[in-house]
Amino acid sequence: MARQPEGPPPPPTVQKLRIRYAKRGRLRFASHRDLARTLERALRRAQVPMAFSAGFSPHPKISYLGAAPTGAASEAEYLEIGLSIRCDPEAVGAALDAALPQDVAVVECVEAQEGTGSLADRIDTSVWRVELPGVALADLQPALAEFLSRDVVTVAKRTKNGLKDIDARASVTSASAVEEAGCAILHMVVRQGTPAVRPDDVLAALTAVADLRPPLPPRAVREAQGRLDDTGTVADPLGPDRVASTRCQGAHATI
Amino acid sequence: MTGETLYPRLEPLLAQIQKPIQYVGGELNSQVKPWDAAAVHWALMYPDAYEVGLPNQGLMILYEVLNERPDALAERTYAVWPDLAGLMRENGVPQFTVDGHRAVRDFDLLGVSFATELGYTNLLEALDLAGVPILAADRDDTHPVVVAGGHAAFNPEPVSDFVDCAVLGDGEQAVGDITDVVKAWKAQGRPGGREELLARLARVDGVYVPRFYAVSYGPDGAIAAVTRTRDDVPVKVGKRTVMDLDEWPYPKTPLVPLAESVHERMSVEIFRGCTRGCRFCQAGMITRPVRERTITGIGSMVEQGLKATGYEEVGLLSLSSADHSEIGQLAKELADRYEGTNTSLSLPSTRVDAFNVTLANELSRNGRRSGLTFAPEGGSERIRRVINKTVSKEDLVRTVTTAYANGWRQVKLYFMCGLPTETDEDVLEIADLAVEVIKAGREASGQRDIRCTVSIGGFVPKPHTPFQWAAQASAETIDHRLRVLRQAINADRRIGKSIGLRYHDGKPGVIEGLLSRGDRRVGRVIERVWREGGKFDGWSEHFSFDRWTAAAEAELTPLGVDLDWFTTRERTEQEILPWDHLDSGLDKEFLWDDWQEALNEEEVADCRWTPCYDCGVCPTMGTEIQIGPTGRSLIPLTVV
Numbered sequence: 001m002a003r004q005p006e007g008p009p010p011p012p013t014v015q016k017l018r019i020r021y022a023k024r025g026r027l028r029f030a031s032h033r034d035l036a037r038t039l040e041r042a043l044r045r046a047q048v049p050m051a052f053s054a055g056f057s058p059h060p061k062i063s064y065l066g067a068a069p070t071g072a073a074s075e076a077e078y079l080e081i082g083l084s085i086r087c088d089p090e091a092v093g094a095a096l097d098a099a100l101p102q103d104v105a106v107v108e109c110v111e112a113q114e115g116t117g118s119l120a121d122r123i124d125t126s127v128w129r130v131e132l133p134g135v136a137l138a139d140l141q142p143a144l145a146e147f148l149s150r151d152v153v154t155v156a157k158r159t160k161n162g163l164k165d166i167d168a169r170a171s172v173t174s175a176s177a178v179e180e181a182g183c184a185i186l187h188m189v190v191r192q193g194t195p196a197v198r199p200d201d202v203l204a205a206l207t208a209v210a211d212l213r214p215p216l217p218p219r220a221v222r223e224a225q226g227r228l229d230d231t232g233t234v235a236d237p238l239g240p241d242r243v244a245s246t247r248c249q250g251a252h253a254t255i
Numbered sequence: 256m257t258g259e260t261l262y263p264r265l266e267p268l269l270a271q272i273q274k275p276i277q278y279v280g281g282e283l284n285s286q287v288k289p290w291d292a293a294a295v296h297w298a299l300m301y302p303d304a305y306e307v308g309l310p311n312q313g314l315m316i317l318y319e320v321l322n323e324r325p326d327a328l329a330e331r332t333y334a335v336w337p338d339l340a341g342l343m344r345e346n347g348v349p350q351f352t353v354d355g356h357r358a359v360r361d362f363d364l365l366g367v368s369f370a371t372e373l374g375y376t377n378l379l380e381a382l383d384l385a386g387v388p389i390l391a392a393d394r395d396d397t398h399p400v401v402v403a404g405g406h407a408a409f410n411p412e413p414v415s416d417f418v419d420c421a422v423l424g425d426g427e428q429a430v431g432d433i434t435d436v437v438k439a440w441k442a443q444g445r446p447g448g449r450e451e452l453l454a455r456l457a458r459v460d461g462v463y464v465p466r467f468y469a470v471s472y473g474p475d476g477a478i479a480a481v482t483r484t485r486d487d488v489p490v491k492v493g494k495r496t497v498m499d500l501d502e503w504p505y506p507k508t509p510l511v512p513l514a515e516s517v518h519e520r521m522s523v524e525i526f527r528g529c530t531r532g533c534r535f536c537q538a539g540m541i542t543r544p545v546r547e548r549t550i551t552g553i554g555s556m557v558e559q560g561l562k563a564t565g566y567e568e569v570g571l572l573s574l575s576s577a578d579h580s581e582i583g584q585l586a587k588e589l590a591d592r593y594e595g596t597n598t599s600l601s602l603p604s605t606r607v608d609a610f611n612v613t614l615a616n617e618l619s620r621n622g623r624r625s626g627l628t629f630a631p632e633g634g635s636e637r638i639r640r641v642i643n644k645t646v647s648k649e650d651l652v653r654t655v656t657t658a659y660a661n662g663w664r665q666v667k668l669y670f671m672c673g674l675p676t677e678t679d680e681d682v683l684e685i686a687d688l689a690v691e692v693i694k695a696g697r698e699a700s701g702q703r704d705i706r707c708t709v710s711i712g713g714f715v716p717k718p719h720t721p722f723q724w725a726a727q728a729s730a731e732t733i734d735h736r737l738r739v740l741r742q743a744i745n746a747d748r749r750i751g752k753s754i755g756l757r758y759h760d761g762k763p764g765v766i767e768g769l770l771s772r773g774d775r776r777v778g779r780v781i782e783r784v785w786r787e788g789g790k791f792d793g794w795s796e797h798f799s800f801d802r803w804t805a806a807a808e809a810e811l812t813p814l815g816v817d818l819d820w821f822t823t824r825e826r827t828e829q830e831i832l833p834w835d836h837l838d839s840g841l842d843k844e845f846l847w848d849d850w851q852e853a854l855n856e857e858e859v860a861d862c863r864w865t866p867c868y869d870c871g872v873c874p875t876m877g878t879e880i881q882i883g884p885t886g887r888s889l890i891p892l893t894v895v
Contacts, residue, residue, distance in 0.1 A: 026262075027513070029275035034513045041283075041511060041565030058597055071270050099565070101281055101513070217270035 013051040013061060013082035016112035017089050018119055018238055019096070022075045023068065027103035028219075032067035038104060039079070039096075046095040051082040065123055066225070069198050074222035076127075078237060080112065080119055113244035122237035123192070125173070125228040130186040130199050134215040137179040140186060143210035144177050147202075155204040157195060164195070168205035171197040174232060189234065192225075257361035258290030261351045268342040276514045277305035278339065280353035283511035284563060285331075286322055287355040293328035294438045297321050297430070298352055298362040298399065300381060302374035303793060305333040305353070309510060310518040312572070313368050313405060316505040317426050327434050330354035330362075334377040334791065335384065343384060350385035359385040363437050365399040366430070367418070369407035372770035373763070373793040375414055379785040382417070389782070391419045391466065396448050400456070402433065409494075409541050410718040410834040413770050413777040415465035419453055423461050423837060424494030424541070425527070427503050432459045457488040461495035463837060464488065470775055470833075476816040478774060478831040493838040494541065496878045500527060501552040508563040520568035520601070523556045524548065525585070529574035530870075530880075531606075532859045533644045534849060535632070535671065537717035538574055541839045543872040545863060546881040550581040550588070554889040557589060561598065568599045571618075576602045577611045578863075580883040586617040588889035594620070604628040604669055607646045612657045626665035627658050634670055634685040640856040641676050648684075652691050655707070659696035665706045666692070671714040672736045673728030673761070676854065682736045685709060686743035689754045697753075708755040709744070711737065713764035717771050719839040721849035723832060726825040727768045730800075733761030762800040766792070768822040769807065774833035777821065779810040840878075842871035 021039075023030060030038070040060060043050055052058040061082030068074040083092075093109025100106065112119070132140060147153060153169040175188035190197055199220040206212040226234040236242075269275035280287075290296070299318055301308030308314065314331065321329035330352035335343065343349070350359040359365060359381070367378055378401075382389045387398050394401075403411050403421040411421035422429045436459060440452045447454075457464040467488045473479040483490060497503055509521050526547040529539040548556070557569055571585075579585065589600055600618040605611040607629045615627050631651055633639040639646060655666050668689070672682050689707050696705045713733040716722045737758050745751045769777060783806040791797035807818040826832065828847055835843070845868075849859060862868060863882060873879055 026279040026281055027276075029269055029279050030513050031274075031276065033515065034276050037515070037519075038513050040567075044565035044567065045562070052597055060597075071275065101283060103281065217267050 009054050010052045010058060011084040013084065015083045015086045016080055017083065017087075017092055017109055018078065018080050018112050018241055019093065019109045020107040020238060021077050021079070021100075022073075022105045022107055023077060023103065024073050024075075024105065025103040027101060028071060028073035031070040032064065035067065035077075035104065036062075036064060038101065042096055042099040042104075043081070046092075046099040048081070048092055048096060049083050049085040049087065051084040065120055066192060066196075068222045069200070072199065072220040072222060075107065076222055076225045078119060078123065078225065108238060110238050110241045111245055113241045116240040116244050119237060122227050122235070122240070123225050125226060125234050126190050126192060126222050127224040127234055128186075128188050128190060128199050129221045129223050130188070130203070131219040131221075132184045132186060132214050133219070135184040135212070137177060137184045139212060140177045140184040140206075143206045143212040144175055144186065146209045147205055148172075148175060150209060153205040153209055155201050155208055157201055157204075159195070166195050166197065166201065168197050168201040172202060173228065175202075189228065189232070191228065258296070258355070258357050260356045261348060261358060262356040264346065264348050265351065265356060268339060268346060268348065271342060272338045273336065274514060277333070277512075278335075278353060280356065282309070282513065283565075284508040285354055285510055287330070288322065288328040290328070290355075290357070292325075294326045294441065295328070295434045296362040296364070297327060297329040297434075298332050298359045298365045299329055300332045300359075300365060300367045300378075301334075302367055302369065302377035302381065303334050304336065304791070305512075305514060306516045307793075308333040309512045309514075309516045310522070311368060311370065312506070312522055312524060313370075313426065315510055316503075317366065317368075317430050318510075319506050319508065320427055321430055321434065324431070324434065326438060330357060332359055332381065334374075334381060337790070340380065340384060350381050360387055360399065362399045363441070364402055364433070366402045366404060369403055369405040371793060372407050372413070372767055373798075374407075375417075375770060375781050376785045376790045376792055378414065378417060379782065380790045389785075390416055392416070394419070394449065396445055398449075400437070400449075400452065406537060406541065407771075409537070409837060409839060410771065410773075411463065411465065412470075412775050412833040413773040413781060415775050416778040416782070418465070420456055420462050420464045422495065423463060423492060423839070425497040426495070427497050427505070429459070429461050429495045433462065454485065454487065457485075461493065463492040465775075468836065472776075472814075476814070476820060478833060481831065481836045491836050491838045493876065494840060496876050497527070498546060498878060498881065500524070500546050500548040500881075504548075504552060504556050504559075507556075507559060509560055509566075511564045511566070518570070519566075520570050521560045521564050521566040522570045522572045523553055523560060524572045525553050525576055525579050525582075526573045526882075529578070530862050531575055531578070531644070532849075532861060533632070534642050534721040534853050535674065535714055535717075536574075537720050540720045540841060542574070543840065543870065544878055544880045545578075547579055547581075547883055549883060549885045549887065550585050550889060551885070551887045553585060554589070554592075558892065567597060568601060570601050570603060572603060575606060577605045577608065577614055581885065582614060583610075584884075584888065586614050590617050590620045592889060592892050604630045604667075606644075607631050607651050607654050609650075609654045609657050612654060612661060612663075615658075615663070616661055626667055627663045628667040628669065629654065630669040632669060632671050633674060633681070634672070634683070634688070635681040637856060638674055638677055638681040640858055641853050642674055643853065643858055645858050648688065651688060652695055655692045656695040656699045659702070659705050660699040662700075664702075664704065665708065666696075667708045667710060668692075670709060670711040672711055672740075673714040673733045673764070675722060675725045677728070677736075679736060679739055682740050683743050685711070686740055686746075689744060690747065690750050693750050693753045703753075706753050706755060708757060709740075710757045711740070712759045713761045715764050715768045715771055718832065718834045719841060719846075721846050721853055723772065723846065724826040724828070724830075724850055727765070727822045728761070729823050730761030730765050733764065737761075763792070763795070763798055765818070765822055766798075766800065766803045769803075769818055772833070773821050776811065776814050776816065780806045783810055838875065840870075840872035840875040842869070842875075845870050
């Protein structure tokens with residue numbers, strides 16, 4: 001007979017929290033796996049009562065949504081955790097934030113509200129800001145215009161299975177160029193899909209169409225994620241939980 | 256201005272390389288002190304990749320011990336992978352510390368911990384990247400003092416051209432003494448320059464300064480004499496020994512990397528030293544006597560460490576953890592404390608003993624029961640008597656079967672081949688043993704999906720052990736024995752498919768042998784290999800046997816010796832060994848007698864439980880065995 005773990009099964013999930021967090025500064029060089037390990041250890045240090053999967057190799061219930069690439073910073077990463085004891089979301093957010101390295105910060109922590117749907121369904125687009133040190137706005141603007149005028153721009157993307165050609169154009173729903181403190185900045189809204197088009201791919205496309213070659217490595221920051229609506233606005237994915245929770249608190253107040 | 260951060264110059268390079276996270280620092284529990292606040296600056300290096308070096312306990316301990324001193328500052332540096340090293344050279348970015356990203360060249364001392372000799376080329380690479388002359392003789396007052404430590408420092412002769420000094424034994428107190436000397440010398444305006452500083456260091460207990468000892472060679476190639484060149488340095492340098500481990504509860508706040516490392520767990524050293532007397536084991540010989548941490552000391556280190564790190568696994572570390580006098584109680588009480596917290600406890604590989612299965616069951620009560628590792632080391636009962644790790648075949652099979660019966664699916668067995676007096680038959684017994692273990696295990700567990708993994712590597716004779724005189728087996732011998740073993744295991748597929756064989760070919764062991772028992776003449780070989788591009792020798796994809804043999808041929812032949820002379824040649828009792836002036840406390844006569852007894856297949860007992868057999872360590876070093884039981888126990892932690 002197969003051996004069973006001794007003792008009772010782990011306590012069930014009684015509450016789900018959705019967390020928006022940022023990776024900044026030096027920790028933009030952390031990979032998704034690095035961040036996952038860091039978050040799990042920080043949750044333990046913060047003594048958050050995580051729910052665990054059953055079996056001989058119990059794992060804390062955490063699901064990560066599409067992670068920003070290694071080397072890119074982000075102000076809008078999302079994850080969902082399952083708790084075995086109900087907690088105040090704000091207190092969990094604060095405790096986790098205190099336990100995380102300085103360059104990883106909890107931006108917001110809300111309770112997942114019943115009937116509001118999954119978090120993954122609320123995210124299909126990224127908003128990027130890419131700093132291009134050493135590139136003049138006068139060079140970026142025409143390159144971007146050329147890129148946007150095309151229907152398809154094929155670039156080679158490095159994948160696990162070698163180089164693969166992808167279209168970097170179709171996923172870019174809008175883009176603009178500005179200048180800040182003498183540095184050209186590329187703002188863009190990019191739909192998430194498979195294969196994913198990342199800032200590096202768009203920059204490779206600018207090289208392909210206009211021979212734009214940044215002298216220094218660009219620095220990308222994901223500023224937001226969410227669902228792109230018909231007006232071109234990216235909706236806050238935690239919005240529905242926040243709205244439902246306010247309503248809920250309102251109901252409590254009347255009791 | 257020194258101590259400036261190089262990060263702004265490094266950052267653009269990080270965007271272009273693999274796993275940049277390993278170079279950014281900022282690990283939990285790391286620290287960056289203001290440069291000017293400290294009188295003495297230490298860069299501590301583990302000469303291998305970050306993922307291997309970060310979990311190293313020795314380095315972590317010294318990092319914390321030094322940083323606790325208000326007058327000292329310690330930062331860490333690791334071997335840089337070739338992708339970044341190339342960019343650093345192109346862009347003029349020198350070897351840096353991961354904490355403050357300060358140039359290694361700016362530090363007063365560079366401490367390098369050699370757990371294995373295969374890190375030597377990485378030291379040369381780091382010195383060169385740092386802009387520090389690789390030869391100690393070429394350095395001036397402005398360069399860091401390069402200090403070697405770790406087990407390999409018990410024979411630092413092969414790297415004596417590159418290091419300024421070596422510390423023998425435990426480093427906790429030695430680094431403090433060295434800091435004091437450097438601080439005073441700097442405060443006095445650096446009198447006498449580097450030469451005077453090194454002379455002062457040579458008078459610190461446990462510090463060996465190679466330049467103050469001259470080595471001459473006889474016509475047979477062996478050492479004729481080792482003589483002091485100054486009369487104010489010791490004739491023989493003795494090792495340091497930290498007594499009362501409870502007084503040294505380090506690391507108190509272990510480093511937690513963001514990057515993946517080879518040990519994704521926290522470690523607590525439950526005792527230091529080992530007197531089991533396994534004759535191949537350098538660690539067991541040079542770290543005597545046994546000094547236990549008490550059960551309560553261990554309990555509080557586990558508690559503090561988990562709080563400080565958030566790790567989900569704790570390894571109870573030592574050379575033979577099941578030998579702790581309070582281990583049974585410790586396992587039970589720790590498991591009780593952490594019940595229901597998803598915290599797992601583990602022991603490293605243990606001796607073959609049914610009691611150790613009970614222990615492992617207890618420790619895994621709260622977590623996984625995936626794999627268990629035993630280290631019989633020798634394939635036959637005869638060879639196990641030679642190495643003094645006696646266990647009968649019946650006991651071995653019974654122990655492993657018990658493990659399967661208790662729900663362990665996977666048992667790993669560690670062996671060595673190429674041991675003194677070994678024949679093919681000794682190694683072939685490993686196959687018999689594995690087959691029997693699987694048969695008995697299937698029966699006892701009622702499962703067919705149990706597995707036994709045989710992990711085997713070539714034996715490398717080490718200094719300060721009874722086998723220091725032995726002829727090392729050639730790479731061909733090792734490879735032949737591994738081949739016949741593989742064939743024997745695969746002879747019966749119905750059983751063989753449940754047995755995994757993991758092995759390393761014999762070539763790297765030969766080079767490790769050259770570096771382990773080499774003398775100062777081997778330094779030229781190391782330098783040539785590095786100049787020709789050799790580094791990361793512990794990594795099979797970087798190690799080049801041909802480069803090493805060609806360099807050995809070119810550098811050693813003119814001196815009348817060769818690779819075989821250093822490796823496969825048996826030494827005589829009279830020969831002056833390169834490390835004879837470095838004192839681990841073991842009497843050379845005791846070691847020789849033990850070597851003779853090995854050849855006669857005679858066992859020697861453990862002095863913890865039988866009378867002292869005069870290995871020499873305690874009286875020479877003024878130390879004593881420190882073991883329990885203490886009679887104390889771990890009270891449950893207050894529930895959070």
